[in-house]
Amino acid sequence: MTSNIFEINYNGTGKSQNTNALGMREMQARVYEKRASQYLLVKAPPASGKSRALMFVALDKLTNQGVKKAIIAVPERSIGKSFQTTELAQFGFFSDWVINPKNNLTNRGTSESKVSQFINFIRSTHPDDNIMICTHATLRFAFEKLNDSDFDKILLAIDEFHHVSQDDNSVLGNAIRNILGNSSAHIIAMTGSYFRGDSVPILEPTDEQKFDKVTYTYYEQLEGYKHLKSFAMGYSFYRGRYTDALSEVLDTSKKTIIHIPNVNSGESTKDKYDEVDRILEELGDAKFDENTGLWLVTEENGRVLKIADLVNEEGREKVQEYIRNMSELEDLDIIIALGMAKEGFDWPFAEYALTIGYRNSLTEVVQIIGRVTRDSSNKTHTQFTNLIAQPDAQDDEVMFAVNNIMKAITASLLMEAVLAPNFTFKRKDTDEQKSKGTDIFIKGLKEPSTERSKNIIQNDLNDLKATILQDTQIQQAIAAGVDAKVINKQLIPRVIMNSYPDLSNDETEEVRQHIVAQAVIQSAEREEGTNGNQFLRMANKFINIDEISIDLIDEVNPFQRAYEVISKEIDAPTLRFIQDYIDGIKFTFSEDELIMLYPQIVQFRTENGRIPDKSSHDQYEQRLAYALLRLEQLRRERDNG
Structure with a gap:
């Protein structure tokens, strides 16, 4: 018997399938608006039309922007068919998308011959040699035989961009970095995923900042x-x-x-x-x-x-x-x-x-x-x-079972995130400010004070949410039922600081509040109150949406529901084993975390007139207490040096 973690219903507006006067769907038109961008990152789910969106932009760059050639790199040969010759003019666009068969390197052939064909295409001056399709592997091998400057005035489109990595061992990642830094190439990156499975970022933050972004969510697509x-x-x-x-x-x-x-x-x-x-x-x-x-x-x-x-x-x-x-x-x-x-x-x-x-x-x-x-x-x-x-607490491999359950929870939370509508949060200063639709006013919310934090809040929250959900310590905290304040005010800021090391403390807190607000609001179940006002069920009670404060949000663990659903099906001994295991590693700290927690310890002492107590029933205070003990231990080790 299947137990659903969630089920989401959509209104069937047909909006994402309708086309405009140029033959573009909603997502494709959104991408086309950014066609002048030299670096463009498109994040959209499967079946939203990313391949045709690329065709529209590439043809404009070849015709109107001085780009000489377009190269489309796909992860495997079978995906090459998505970019085959396509009629566009009959639906209103100024040109069709035409691929010369000899420039489709996703057909059969040896790797060595395809690399030679790639290099010949790059150096060719023939007018028909303006569009090429190849695999990521062909691009990698060819890049090693070319200079970065060979990509000048060339559009390089990377499909399924999550295959790229900033890891030093990623040849494709190194190629993209070098082309970004050392040529006048245009780059379009396309992906249906907000994250890599191995938790290695796709690009360095400094590189990713160069890209204009177009995000089209699962919710928009399915709605x-x-x-x-x-x-x-x-x-x-x-x-x-x-x-x-x-x-x-x-x-x-x-x-x-x-x-x-x-x-x-x-x-x-x-x-x-x-x-x-x-x-x-x-x-x-x-x-x-x-x-x-x-x-x-x-x-x-x-x-x-x-x-x-x-x-x-x-x-x-x-x-x-x-x-x-x-x-x-x-x-x-x-x-x-x-x-x-x-x-x-x-x-x-x-x-x-x-x-x-x-x-x-x-x-x-x-x-x-x-x-x-x-x-x-x-x-x-x-x-x-x-x-x-189903894991067995007596099994020597129960650790693998624990790991699998963590993945289950993370996957469910990720999908809750990308399948829900995006909300816009604003600071509530007066009672006259009422929430409407996806615009929600929150008491005490910090508005972004810099362009940097504003840009992250407007464009990167889905990415950041995915990174948070992949964090091992947060996964463990979810399963262990760690206090919401610990997750929201201590663990999440650490992930933000790691993702954006250039942020100040104030900017980090601004981003934190918005990401937590979005996670909490999206995971809350909406219901209509008897008086017609909109309510959210938060922490097992109904809250008027116009009475929400950031303090209240920080009291809610937006991730707990998934674990509670799964835990119903696992027998008590196994669940207890998992709980004990996670409790055993609950209070471990990295150096960065200790640096982040120290101001909170000082604030706690100022507000309460005492240091945090490790025997407290409040997990937030417990964590501060153990962090203080660790700091004192490090100080003693340093003094005894």
């Missing part, structure tokens, strides 16, 4: 669909083999993508082919179709399911070819995959994603969700479900 009205994210625990639990979570009437567990995960049997066989056996009587490469599975009721196996390498090309060419609803029922059918994969009819075991990368979770959140006439609801091995 503007015509057919899809709701989306839910849930989980189900199992014991024993996951294949034995499939009947409880699978609805074969739904167009489904099943992702089996990574072979290195605890849920895997270590034999991926056997897992596919067992899934087929659970579904019915399976027969292989040589013509299509599909499995035809007859259920007990006589219905025949068409199933694509993307796990087995043998015959995969035939299956992929079938999937590429299918167009009708009845062409396919289920896909079974491991590393495929995620990023850039297009099956609009898909309405149910079943993922067995948690992935290391939360980016991967978002990408999988993106496969089923496309608008299609066959569905009004779409579902993402994680099937998870």
